[in-house]
Amino acid sequence: MRIAALRGRETFEVEEAPVPSIEPDEVLVRVVASGVCASELEPWLTGPRVGEAQYPGHEVSGVVVEVGAEVTVPAAGDRVGVWVTERGFAEYVAVRAAYCFPAGDGRLDEALAEPIACAVNAVEAADVRLGDDVVIIGAGFMGNLVQKLAALRGPRQLIVADARADALERAVGLGATRTVDVTKESLPDVVRSLTGGRGADVAFECTGTQRALTVCGDTTRMSGTIAIVGFHQGADRTIPLAYWNWMAFKVVNAHFRDVAVIMRGMSVGMRLLAGGVLSMDGLVSHRFPLEEINSAFATLREKPDGFVKAVVTFPEP
Template sequence: MRRAVLTGPGRFEIEEVARPAPAPDEVLVRVAACGVCSSELAGFAGDAGDYPRFIGHEVSGTVVEAGPEVTTLGPGDPVGCWVTSHGYAEFVTVKAAWCFPAGGVPLDEALAEPLACAVNAVEETDVRLGDDVVLIGAGFMGNLVQALVGLRGPRQLIVADTRPDALARAATLGATRVVDVRSESLAAVVAEETGGRGADVTFEATGSQGALDVVGETTRMSGKLVLVGFHQGAARRINLAHWNWMAFGIVNAHYRDVDAIMRGMSVGMRLLTAGRLSLAPLVSHRFPLDRVNEAFETARAKPEGFVKAVVTM
């Protein structure tokens, strides 16, 4: 079988290896797609980790073989799953407990692991009916959070970004107001839309210093700040004196506990297979395995219309 190995900064190579065999509690999955996660871009750029590296964790595919202890899945079952490495490959072994039924969802849209991140962020925050919500960042994760918040019934859902195409997409996904922060003050818009009170919840989904600079200016006293963005590179600054005074509740929406990840995947895939959620408008770029380098370059460049890249087999 073929798999991609990151051999150095900006360089994947395709190698031929034997197909793996599942352990007793595992299944062998024929990979349909593996999503390119923003958390992997630093390694691709040479900013993190040693080489060679076998990255890729947002896998979907079809079970072709099950270990003897597996009773929940069998050959032919379509699944979305989380693997810890080697996702950019034609086949991968994964614990059966880390796989969830994909039903009739197109497999290149059955990305269970990023769904889990967004589900856990929204559930941990406990967005309530009638809340005023601000979302800074209308990329892939921001779009997922927006869709899930929409299911919670907010009063206002204000989305901010710097990209006109991203803001247009946020509007089609149901934002009550979009804000281009290059030309408008987000804090002023939120004050106007909430009668000067501020948002009950502000989600930061960019991973940038600029978003951290403004979240405290959009959120009401004792409101919640939710860190969804993946912050890499230089250390960040926050106005802690202001955050203390405002008594903000801080939610770090990054989860390393496997049980929490599995819970989020289960909920996300239930919503996806029931048609309550769709990734169809969000998976914007598809690349075959031999163009994996191009997939990562595109994810870094984010050309107009870009939301999410997947590598397909």
């Protein structure tokens, strides 16, 4: 089978490798799509140590082609979203059956269970409630998912901020009650005007930048919730902790490493997707074959107009 190996700065190489063997509690999945995650961007930019290789890829969907002796579900032929931690940019992955979730009848290249789970867990951890005023900073892929899921909680207002006109237009299409172009308006001022000076009940930081983190503190009401969804890479971040203490914010780290939490998020997210409650339509904007995986990562870095999410796709046999 073919697999992408990261062997240098901005350099994936497509290599041949054996098809993985499976354990009795595992299944073999033919990969249809593997999402390009922002958390993998910095490793691609820096590359591994000289002479070493890395095998990233963890946002996988595909079709079960073989099941282990102890597996009752899923069955061969089932369409699934799966959880793997590496080696996802490959034609096949071996994965525990318990880490596979039905993908329904929609597009498999949009059935990205891992990022959907991240957004589900973020919204649940932030505990958006009926009638809340919610701010989402960042209208990229994760911001869009958070917006869609937060909307299911029945907020009074969904205010979405970004610096890109196309992203804000997409947020409107997804049901934002107000958008804020942060290059032209002050987000804290807009939020205060919409909430009678009170501030947001819940603010989701979905960009992974210092500026957005800072603005969260200026946007959220006393005893409100700040949920850090963005993946913060590179330089250390700073916050005015004395002010955050005084404001008694509830700070939610919306990144989870507990497998049980991840699995529950996947189960909930894929039930919503397969049941038609959550739509991924339009959220995968760029598709690349395995041979163009470096272009997929470059597109994530450059974020051209209209960019939301890139996936690496594999042709049907």
